Amino acid sequence: MMWGLQCPLRLWRAKRAPRVLHVLDLHSPAGQIHEHARRMFPDGVRIPQDLSWEEALVQSAQAMATARVVFRPALEFEGLRIRPDLLLRLPKGGWRLGRVKATTKLRAIHLQELAIEHHVMTQAGIPPAEVGVLCISRRYRADKDEPLLRFVDRSAKVAALAATLPPDLDRLRDILAQESAPEEPTGRRCRWPRRCPYLEDCAPPSEAELPTGESPQAQLHRRAVEQGCLMVLPGLLERLEHDGRTSYLDFEAIAPAIPFLPGLKPFTTLPVQFSVHHRAPDGTLSSEAFLHRDNTDPRPPLALALLKALKGEDPIYVWGEFESKVISKLAVTNPELEAELRALRLRIVDLQSLARSYAYHPDFMGSWSIKRVLPALVPGQDYGELSVSDGGQAVLVWTRMQHPSTPPEQAQVLADQLLAYCGMDTLALVHIRDALLQRARLGPEILE
Numbered sequence: 001m002m003w004g005l006q007c008p009l010r011l012w013r014a015k016r017a018p019r020v021l022h023v024l025d026l027h028s029p030a031g032q033i034h035e036h037a038r039r040m041f042p043d044g045v046r047i048p049q050d051l052s053w054e055e056a057l058v059q060s061a062q063a064m065a066t067a068r069v070v071f072r073p074a075l076e077f078e079g080l081r082i083r084p085d086l087l088l089r090l091p092k093g094g095w096r097l098g099r100v101k102a103t104t105k106l107r108a109i110h111l112q113e114l115a116i117e118h119h120v121m122t123q124a125g126i127p128p129a130e131v132g133v134l135c136i137s138r139r140y141r142a143d144k145d146e147p148l149l150r151f152v153d154r155s156a157k158v159a160a161l162a163a164t165l166p167p168d169l170d171r172l173r174d175i176l177a178q179e180s181a182p183e184e185p186t187g188r189r190c191r192w193p194r195r196c197p198y199l200e201d202c203a204p205p206s207e208a209e210l211p212t213g214e215s216p217q218a219q220l221h222r223r224a225v226e227q228g229c230l231m232v233l234p235g236l237l238e239r240l241e242h243d244g245r246t247s248y249l250d251f252e253a254i255a256p257a258i259p260f261l262p263g264l265k266p267f268t269t270l271p272v273q274f275s276v277h278h279r280a281p282d283g284t285l286s287s288e289a290f291l292h293r294d295n296t297d298p299r300p301p302l303a304l305a306l307l308k309a310l311k312g313e314d315p316i317y318v319w320g321e322f323e324s325k326v327i328s329k330l331a332v333t334n335p336e337l338e339a340e341l342r343a344l345r346l347r348i349v350d351l352q353s354l355a356r357s358y359a360y361h362p363d364f365m366g367s368w369s370i371k372r373v374l375p376a377l378v379p380g381q382d383y384g385e386l387s388v389s390d391g392g393q394a395v396l397v398w399t400r401m402q403h404p405s406t407p408p409e410q411a412q413v414l415a416d417q418l419l420a421y422c423g424m425d426t427l428a429l430v431h432i433r434d435a436l437l438q439r440a441r442l443g444p445e446i447l448e
């Protein structure tokens with residue numbers, strides 16, 4: 001039903017073609033925070049996730065008869081099923097209904113989730129006495145005596161929201177019963193706060209809207225789609241041509257929900273890995289890589305290795321603004337290397353911004369993600385074969401790799417996967433620049 005409040009079509013699709021959204025990974029921020037919450041209440045009883053619904057109901061009722069804390073109890077009222085993150089028996093009587101969130105900021109969706117749970121508990125005859133979210137304290141630091149999780153009480157707001165639910169729930173039940181899909185336009189809710197798993201069904205990429213207007217870029221997009229090939233605007237050649245060596249850089253970073261270094265706030269970005277490719281003037285390719293393998297501070301060794309790998313004056317191609325930002329922060333945290341790091345930053349050329357301003361291929365389908373641009377410009381090249389295929393997965397793999405419980409042989413396998421993924425990113429940059437340069441040399445598309 002929660003999905004139905006976000007979009008009735010999503011609920012309708014979920015009933016007919018359920019899709020697994022995600023399994024909570026213990027190394028993900030959410031997994032770590034849930035684990036931390038469980039450790040806060042060692043006497044808590046956890047209802048296993050993999051039970052049948054009926055079995056979960058039985059075990060939940062048994063636990064709620066005696067336990068002080070119950071994690072993930074199963075509750076139901078008139079077909080509405082819920083699995084709250086936690087119920088805590090209060091000394092004054094009644095239950096505190098809580099969600100556990102790996103966030104420092106509460107969002108409307110958290111209150112909606114709680115409102116449905118509040119509604120079901122109330123209708124089932126156990127109205128919660130308190131309702132809120134156990135979330136990360138912004139004040140938490142690894143070296144300070146501050147609890148990681150704080151309870152944010154939202155009892156009044158959630159109760160008010162829950163009181164408005166019944167008409168919505170009746171409407172959603174009707175929608176679920178109907179044979180034909182409800183008509184719902186795509187919009188921001190399809191990607192925020194979480195990407196809808198039915199996005200490709202509702203908005204196939206081939207239907208990406210063409211830009212209107214008369215800007216050179218809009219005209220270029222329309223012309224490229226008409227002609228079915230890569231087209232570029234005047235000016236690209238001058239920005240890409242370079243006689244000497246060229247370099248290509250990509251970072252991978254983590255942003256741990258539970259910081260492990262003194263003084264760091266939750267979710268502080270820490271670069272842990274980079275890949276560099278060089279193309280010599282004769283076309284020869286070479287590469288270098290750095291991977292931090294434990295939970296010590298990665299920034300000093302990474303900054304030194306980066307300066308060594310990128311000695312020289314040549315342009316450094318990157319994709320997007322992230323690398324530039326990381327280097328700026330490294331200059332702050334490594335003051336003895338500040339001048340050299342700032343000089344490095346001046347050599348950066350954002351290839352994504354150049355592609356966005358000067359080039360279009362119909363297969364970009366309105367996206368400048370490197371994973372969309374690479375196969376469009378260099379057919380046959382993509383990330384398909386790699387065990388790690390996106391940044392989110394890379395964070396999980398790095399976290400697992402350096403965890404003390406991971407055996408060394410497995411850690412090495414994970415390290416190799418990370419090195420292959422990051423190396424693929426910089427090789428992609430080499431191929432993309434080559435393809436753009438080759439096309440720019442043929443002459444730009446002239447727009448009247």
Ligand code: SF4
Pocket residue numbers: 006007008009010011013184185186187189190196197198199200202203
């Ligand atoms: S993609 Fe958007 S419109 Fe389609 S079901 Fe999901 S939220 Fe609804």
